[in-house]
Amino acid sequence: MSFQIAPSLLACDFSRLGEEIRAVEKAGADVLHLDIMDGHFVPNITFGMPIIEKIRPLTKLPLDAHLMITDADKYIEAFKDVGCDWISVHVEACPHLNRTLNQIRKLGMKAGIAINPGTSLAMLEGALSEADYVLIMSVNPGFGGQGFIDQSLDRVRQLKRQLTEKTTKIQIDGGIKESNIRRVVDAGADILVIGTGLFAAPDYQAQIKKLRAAALAVA
Secondary structure (H helix, E strand, C coil): CCCEEEEEHHHCCHHHHHHHHHHHHHHCCCCEEEEEEECCCCCCECCCHHHHHHHHHHCCCCEEEEEECCCHHHCHHHHHHCCCCEEEEECCCCCCHHHHHHHHHHCCCEEEEEECCCCCHHHHCCCHHHCCEEEEECCCCCCCCCCCCCCHHHHHHHHHHHCCCCCCEEEEECCCCCCCHHHHHHHCCCEEEECHHHHCCCCHHHHHHHHHHHHHCCC
């Protein structure tokens, strides 16, 4: 059973950003997840290109930008220029989703589709073949530290059955902790975005080991 752990930097201590990035990389993280919010598509504002440009030289891990923004097409190339390797855009915010995904891939990045808990998976139809991964939101986007929405597990299972391209991965984001990580992996998630479930721990290496062990534990 193979899966990747993607720490969400939104949950880290930004006053020690460089140290936090180096610590989670050393601890065994696979990807760094960047939550980009514009205060319009979601009710919060986080960070953008200038911060990512400073992050890029600090790590060799892939940078995964989750764009919770409107007009994502305007900024795709700029996110590439500052060092992003993956970009996911929201089905709810992209009127020309196939075109956006193709733009991301033409720039040499992995392209992802993000979808909110209240949006039907039917909205993904017609675009899945263009996606390297699909991000199932297991909380409502906009704030960190929210509780996991249990119905997300059914959505992961349903999406897994729908995927005809077996190379397309399923990413899940929101409320993942030791207590539910086994169910998330069993449902079929490949990339686990973890915020407070990692950064609230005093020892990141020990916590990642605990998370991996919990995910693989015999039921």
